[in-house]
Amino acid sequence: xxxxxxxxxxxxxxxxxxxxxxxxxxxxxxKAGSAGELYVYNWGEYIDESIIDxxxxxxxxxxxxxxxxxxxxxxxxxxxxxxxxxxxCPSDYMIEKMIKNDMLAEIDFNNVPNVKNIDSKYMEMSKxxxxxxxxxxxxxxxxxGILYNTSMVKDDITSWGDLWNTKxxxxxxxxxxxxDAFMVGEKLLGYSINTTDKSELEKVKDKLIEQKPLxxxxxxxxxxxxxxxxxxxxxxxxxxxxxYVQNEVKKAGGDxxxxxxxxxxxxxxxxxxxxxxxxxxxxENAEKWIDFLNRPEIAKKNFEYITYPTPxxxxxxxxxxxxxxxxxxxxxxxMLKNSEVYKYIxxxxxxxxNELWKEVKGN
Amino acid sequence: MNKDFRKVLAFPYIIWMAGFTIxxxxxxxxxxxxxxxxxxxxxxxxxxxxxxxxxALILSISLSVVSTVICLIMAFPLALTLKSKKLDKGSxxxxxxxxxxxxxxxxxxxAWLSLLEKNGIINTILHFLHLPGLNIIxxxxxxxxxxxxxxxxxxxxxxxxxxxxxxDNTINAARDLGANTMQTxxxxxxxxxxxxxxxxxxxxxxPALTTFVISNILGGSKVLLIGNVIEQEFTKGSNWNLGSGLxxxxxxxxxxxxxxxxxxxxxxxxxxx
Numbered sequence: 001x002x003x004x005x006x007x008x009x010x011x012x013x014x015x016x017x018x019x020x021x022x023x024x025x026x027x028x029x030x031k032a033g034s035a036g037e038l039y040v041y042n043w044g045e046y047i048d049e050s051i052i053d054x055x056x057x058x059x060x061x062x063x064x065x066x067x068x069x070x071x072x073x074x075x076x077x078x079x080x081x082x083x084x085x086x087x088x089c090p091s092d093y094m095i096e097k098m099i100k101n102d103m104l105a106e107i108d109f110n111n112v113p114n115v116k117n118i119d120s121k122y123m124e125m126s127k128x129x130x131x132x133x134x135x136x137x138x139x140x141x142x143x144x145g146i147l148y149n150t151s152m153v154k155d156d157i158t159s160w161g162d163l164w165n166t167k168x169x170x171x172x173x174x175x176x177x178x179x180d181a182f183m184v185g186e187k188l189l190g191y192s193i194n195t196t197d198k199s200e201l202e203k204v205k206d207k208l209i210e211q212k213p214l215x216x217x218x219x220x221x222x223x224x225x226x227x228x229x230x231x232x233x234x235x236x237x238x239x240x241x242x243x244y245v246q247n248e249v250k251k252a253g254g255d256x257x258x259x260x261x262x263x264x265x266x267x268x269x270x271x272x273x274x275x276x277x278x279x280x281x282x283x284e285n286a287e288k289w290i291d292f293l294n295r296p297e298i299a300k301k302n303f304e305y306i307t308y309p310t311p312x313x314x315x316x317x318x319x320x321x322x323x324x325x326x327x328x329x330x331x332x333x334x335m336l337k338n339s340e341v342y343k344y345i346x347x348x349x350x351x352x353x354n355e356l357w358k359e360v361k362g363n
Numbered sequence: 364m365n366k367d368f369r370k371v372l373a374f375p376y377i378i379w380m381a382g383f384t385i386x387x388x389x390x391x392x393x394x395x396x397x398x399x400x401x402x403x404x405x406x407x408x409x410x411x412x413x414x415x416x417x418x419a420l421i422l423s424i425s426l427s428v429v430s431t432v433i434c435l436i437m438a439f440p441l442a443l444t445l446k447s448k449k450l451d452k453g454s455x456x457x458x459x460x461x462x463x464x465x466x467x468x469x470x471x472x473x474a475w476l477s478l479l480e481k482n483g484i485i486n487t488i489l490h491f492l493h494l495p496g497l498n499i500i501x502x503x504x505x506x507x508x509x510x511x512x513x514x515x516x517x518x519x520x521x522x523x524x525x526x527x528x529x530x531d532n533t534i535n536a537a538r539d540l541g542a543n544t545m546q547t548x549x550x551x552x553x554x555x556x557x558x559x560x561x562x563x564x565x566x567x568x569x570p571a572l573t574t575f576v577i578s579n580i581l582g583g584s585k586v587l588l589i590g591n592v593i594e595q596e597f598t599k600g601s602n603w604n605l606g607s608g609l610x611x612x613x614x615x616x617x618x619x620x621x622x623x624x625x626x627x628x629x630x631x632x633x634x635x636x
Binding site for chain 1 (some may be wrong): 482591
């Protein structure tokens with residue numbers, strides 16, 4: 001869901017190679033391995049890799065680091081059990097699904113003292129999928145919003161409805177993922193993003209079909225490159241990508257700016273959290289890992305690299321004023337009042353969404 | 364070499380075939396013919412007739428047929444030219460022709476994306492020359508282009524292969540007996556190259572029919588082919604049963620193609636590239 005420029009195929013082939021060779025990437029530190037191993041499974045390009053080295057050097061734990069592209073991919077790997085991971089970083093609704101299917105171990109928070117650095121606001125938000133805060137520690141969070149090119153879009157963008165504006169025909173990028181695409185239509189029509197009501201979803205489907213002729217492409221990671229390259233005027237993107245694309249445009253000396261807005265109808269607020277699968281072999285090392293990542297200076301360093309908003313209050317306090325006050329990145333509560341966290345909608349719900357999504361795509 | 368020793372030599376291949384062909388294939392059959400609770404059903408296979416799936420299948424078939432025809436029209440003259448060249452010159456052209464195939468299929472398709480994009484290389488050049496832009500990216504036309512580009516060598520090589528085996532004396536004999544160029548072509552060269560054409564058509568049609576990468580990259584995920592449906596069932600919908608059931612339908616097309624090859628290319632001339 002939230003990761004940077006790695007296409008499905010690349011990750012799949014990397015995964016294949018990783019499985020074949022039986023090992024992931026691991027830069028062994030001086031005494032790596034002396035304190036056991038740790039199998040980490042995270043989104044592609046979702047960490048400052050020097051942090052892995054630091055962790056290895058300090059703890060002597062050898063880290064085997066693998067990456068996935070979607071929550072669904074991650075789930076099938078964990079479910080199949082071919083590789084056993086100790087620390088995994090799924091999103092909200094997927095964590096809920098894993099809890100329901102009894103796949104997660106309770107975290108021993110005595111081993112994760114730095115959890116105190118997490119803003120209680122996000123622990124509260126996490127209760128939507130982890131009701132007792134027993135299984136997960138937030139790693140990043142953010143919103144889904146609209147990114148637009150100020151030289152191609154002259155109006156102020158405020159609403160999801162702007163993605164239906166015929167002015168931008170052929171210049172609109174939508175997310176190629178079921179829930180994110182439907183979320184846009186659901187919010188526009190005033191439904192919950194977790195609805196499984198068939199008649200509501202049918203209406204959302206019709207809305208998306210109506211939009212399809214205007215859409216340039218349904219993409220996942222390519223939103224970034226296409227917006228940076230000025231290929232499209234307006235697109236749906238994760239807030240964590242904003243700083244990256246804006247910097248790239250600046251670097252390239254583009255004659256336009258990319259602006260990010262959270263539409264007034266509200267959006268999806270997502271949280272990616274660290275969890276420990278039930279079958280983990282190195283649970284204590286996983287807890288050490290999670291604790292390490294929550295040190296203020298480590299969390300800050302990581303944020304500066306991946307640019308996905310950190311829920312770590314101590315790290316946030318270390319940031320520059322500009323960043324702290326960047327409401328596109330760290331929105332105020334008021335901006336989020338209509339927003340929701342994704343919930344696991346059950347197999348039947350998933351099937352319904354998938355069927356309707358196929359109809360949108362096939363139309 | 365005695366027979367027992369031969370059996371030992373065949374052993375690695377048998378393990379390979381069992382592990383990577385027979386077992387996976389059986390798994391697809393098992394998944395395809397059961398539902399999530401594991402009981403037997405034809406529903407996953409019959410799902411091909413459901414609205415969106417059938418539409419995707421028809422679209423896939425039409426795009427693959429068009430691509431195959433274009434490939435054939437482009438490949439035959441090329442193969443004829445190659446045959447008429449002296450041996451080493453001809454093989455140099457073949458070499459240059461298959462050179463891009465050494466590059467990753469995915470990269471080649473991504474390259475077409477940067478070529479065809481709105482601000483892509485082709486359009487930049489066209490604009491520079493004050494010519495109208497080319498807007499085929501994210502349409503079926505771009506997918507056909509991707510298919511033709513990627514699969515053309517699979518058409519050229521089998522045809523070239525059979526043409527090369529036609530003895531020049533056969534052609535000379537036809538000319539001696541009074542056939543003109545056209546007659547030589549239709550009565551001698553064409554019939555003799557049927558095995559290559561059939562192999563070529565199959566080798567282009569089948570992968571084009573099942574592709575999902577080309578339609579994802581060059582179609583902007585806006586065009587839903589049957590390959591995309593199956594891929595989505597496996598990776599996103601996590602409905603392996605439906606995905607397998609639909610794959611079985613694809614297998615029927617592959618079997619039909621193999622039957623054609625068996626009928627027209629008895630000696631395996633075309634596929635012995």
